[in-house]
Amino acid sequence: MQRDIEVKWRPPLWLVIACTIVAMLMLPVLALFVLSRLLGVFDFDTSFQIASAGTIAAATIVGWVLWRILLRPITELAGRADDIKTGEAAALAPLDHYGTSEMQALGRAMREMGQVLQDRETVLRSYADHVTHELKSPLTVIQGATELLADPDLPESDRQKMLLNVSDATDHMKKLLDAQRALARAKDPMASGSCRLSDVIDQSDDIVLVRDGMVPLSIDVFEPVATQLIGNARAHGASRIEVALEGDRLTFSDNGPGISSGNKDRIFDPFFTTRRDNGGTGMGLSIVKRMLEAQGASIELADAKKAKFVISF
Incomplete structure (x- = not known):
């Protein structure tokens, strides 16, 4: 368990600012008093009035500046942090005024952190809803099969069919759980490194390596990415895949049917799949995208008709 911040009294920023202003007010007056008494060269009353007026004016300006560049942005950022904690969407909006470049950097870091937390919460909520829905079907199959298998008069052929249904439902549940673990791991950076393209992708009857070279990703990252992209192309009927x-930039393209205009904007969304009836979970491209982003790379669909994916490093 991480150690919490020690609870002890610390002066608030407004008190620090107030003490600074008081010091600015007192020091000139004190210096004027000492000089007038030691040297006797000042008319103390007149000098005191002039010094006091000037000091008060300067302290007012300094106090306003300190409030605007320090106290106000910090107070607003603290409020935004509370809004992020409660899930308020408006919490990610930028402040009207940051005061200093350091406050601006702090605000930017808070916004990025808030965006990551909100995105993660959205994915987890979406995944929980999806898994809850998806698990209903295999659980219903297992429950129904269990009731039928309890019948001692059930024909052997039907018994084998029920056992096969249970096995298929179990495999589907396992795929969902494996996808959940893969999605959780995909956001974590892995060891950096590089690998040669031809060491990961072997040319075959349906794979053509157009141009070889070094990929700035470790083999542990690049191999599952390439496997997923090539596997998707094959699953959708492609007979030629060019890399x-x-x-x-690294490109993957194929001669398959391509991606429809209605689906091209959704292919990286978690759980989106056109192969649900064949056991697809819709997690593959989402995991690929997260793995690449964790390494500072990105992936996009450059040409839907050719299913051309471009990875930029």
Whole structure:
């Protein structure tokens, strides 16, 4: 368990500002008093009035500036942090005024942290809803099969069919749980490194390596990414898959039916799949996207008709 911040009294920022202003007010007056008494060269009353007026004016300006550049942004950022904690969508809106570049950097860091937390919560909530829905079907199959298998008069052929249904339902539940673990791991950075494209992708009857080279990803990251993209192409009927490295861009394209206009904006969404009847979970491309982002890379669909994916490093 992490140690919490020690609870002890600490002066609030407004008190620090107030003490600074009081010090600014007192020091000139004190210095004027000492000089007038030691040297006797000042008319103390007149000098005191002038010094007091000037000091009060300067202290007012300094206090307003300190409030605007320090106290106000900090107070607003603290409020935004509370809003992020409660899930308020408006919490990610930028402040009207940050005061200093350091406050702006702090605000930007808080917004990025809040966005990550909200995205993670959205994914987890979406996944929980999806899994709850998806598990109903296999659980219903298992429950129904269990009731039928309890019948001693059930024909052997029907018994084997029920056992096969239970096995299929169990496999589907396992896929969902494996996808959950993979999604959780995908956001964590892995060891950096590089690998040669041809060491991961072997040319075969349906894979053409157009241009070889070094990929700035470790083999532990790149191999599952390439496997997923090639597997998707094959699953959708592609008979030729081209892979090419061009500078800091790696492309995968195929001669399959492509991706429809209605689906191209959703393919990286978790749980979106057109192969649900064949056991698809809709997690593959979402996991690929998260793995690449964790390494500072990105992936996009450059051409839906050719199912051309571009990975940028």
